[in-house]
Amino acid sequence: MGSETGLPRYSVAALNQAIGSLLERGFAPRFLLDATVSRPQLKKGHLWLTLVDGEASIGAVVWASQLAKLSHQPQEGDGVVVVGKLNFWASRASLTVQVLDLRPSLSSVLRRFEQVRQQLEPEGLLDPERKRPLPAMPAAVALLTSSPSSALADMLRTAQERWPATRIHVVPIPVQGPVEEQICRRLAEVIAAAGELGIEAIVLARGGGSREDLAVFDGEQLARDLAASPLPVVTGLGHEDDTTIADLVADYRAATPTAAVVQLLPDRAQVALTLSQRRAQGRQLLQHRLEQERLRLGGQRQRLLQLHPRQLLEQLRQQLAQRRRLLQALSPQRLLERGFALVVGADGRMLHSVRALQPGAPLHLELADGRIDAVVQQVHPQPSNDTAQAHG
Numbered sequence: 110m111g112s113e114t115g116l117p118r119y120s121v122a123a124l125n126q127a128i129g130s131l132l133e134r135g136f137a138p139r140f141l142l143d144a145t146v147s148r149p150q151l152k153k154g155h156l157w158l159t160l161v162d163g164e165a166s167i168g169a170v171v172w173a174s175q176l177a178k179l180s181h182q183p184q185e186g187d188g189v190v191v192v193g194k195l196n197f198w199a200s201r202a203s204l205t206v207q208v209l210d211l212r213p214s215l216s217s218v219l220r221r222f223e224q225v226r227q228q229l230e231p232e233g234l235l236d237p238e239r240k241r242p243l244p245a246m247p248a249a250v251a252l253l254t255s256s257p258s259s260a261l262a263d264m265l266r267t268a269q270e271r272w273p274a275t276r277i278h279v280v281p282i283p284v285q286g287p288v289e290e291q292i293c294r295r296l297a298e299v300i301a302a303a304g305e306l307g308i309e310a311i312v313l314a315r316g317g318g319s320r321e322d323l324a325v326f327d328g329e330q331l332a333r334d335l336a337a338s339p340l341p342v343v344t345g346l347g348h349e350d351d352t353t354i355a356d357l358v359a360d361y362r363a364a365t366p367t368a369a370v371v372q373l374l375p376d377r378a379q380v381a382l383t384l385s386q387r388r389a390q391g392r393q394l395l396q397h398r399l400e401q402e403r404l405r406l407g408g409q410r411q412r413l414l415q416l417h418p419r420q421l422l423e424q425l426r427q428q429l430a431q432r433r434r435l436l437q438a439l440s441p442q443r444l445l446e447r448g449f450a451l452v453v454g455a456d457g458r459m460l461h462s463v464r465a466l467q468p469g470a471p472l473h474l475e476l477a478d479g480r481i482d483a484v485v486q487q488v489h490p491q492p493s494n495d496t497a498q499a500h501g
Contacts, residue, residue, distance in 0.1 A: 260316025
């Protein structure tokens with residue numbers, strides 16, 4: 110084959126080095142890669158996998174030193190977002206993506222969310238009927254969240270402003286990466302110490318972050334532990350639009366960590382206003398009762414006065430005097446004093462009719478100041494109505 114004028118000539122090693130230099134100069138040192146994990150394999154502590162998207166594929170590696178730091182351990186078929194850089198081995202012209210970090214993609218997170226939901230729903234763990242009421246004024250509350258964090262600072266400030274009487278026990282937990290087991294362990298510790306510490310409710314919170322960052326709260330084991338908790342659980346995870354499996358299992362889901370504290374603790378200003386209103390109502394009710402009792406006692410006192418022996422004797426005295434006056438008004442003596450006379454026969458009986466007398470019969474006339482003995486000279490009966498009508 111003849112020589113081609115003007116064409117560069119390389120050895121294999123030189124060509125590979127030139128390709129590597131070109132890649133270094135023309136490619137970003139770090140990049141994001143959306144892909145699906147295929148055939149992950151551990152070899153000598155390193156994780157080798159293939160990243161695919163349906164149209165192409167590329168090999169990738171997570172070195173052992175980086176593998177333990179990953180926030181997500183990829184499985185077959187997982188959708189992921191990779192933070193990586195290119196590795197080019199000049200000796201064999203091999204191109205590989207070196208994975209610096211890796212987290213589940215949103216589609217993968219939502220798919221896992223749906224899978225866990227479908228596992229728990231038939232068991233009734235997501236039913237609204239099983240959710241318990243929150244304590245009205247909890248003596249102590251456990252906050253499971255990242256510490257230190259702005260979310261924790263906001264929750265503590267809100268708790269102090271609303272209801273400083275509640276003791277707040279801060280329980281630091283990791284909130285990102287494969288930390289479900291650690292969260293479950295801290296939750297169990299809180300439940301075990303709840304009786305001794307007087308804890309009446311648990312808040313599980315995480316501020317901000319993407320939906321992918323909240324994937325740890327979609328775990329099945331964490332959901333079951335929350336459902337089995339003897340204490341009511343309030344979640345405040347991420348933003349208002351984010352919903353995790355933990356939110357569905359919790360007794361109350363708040364939109365944010367601060368909203369969880371607002372929901373759980375009473376507002377002392379509102380409580381003070383309510384107490385003031387109830388105090389005023391109680392005072393009015395007491396005054397009303399006192400007035401009713403005063404009237405009742407006045408009536409009882411009046412009845413007692415009326416039933417007093419002296420009062421009863423006076424009433425009897427008045428009744429006797431009234432009857433005496435009535436008897437006096439109706440007595441025969443009063444009639445006699447008005448000019449009437451009583452006619453008594455010889456047998457001592459009062460006479461009511463002239464027909465009972467005959468001429469010559471003895472009579473006694475009783476007057477107001479004495480008696481007259483008399484003899485009947487003549488009897489003049491008054492004609493009856495029938496007789497008078499007949500004569501008429």
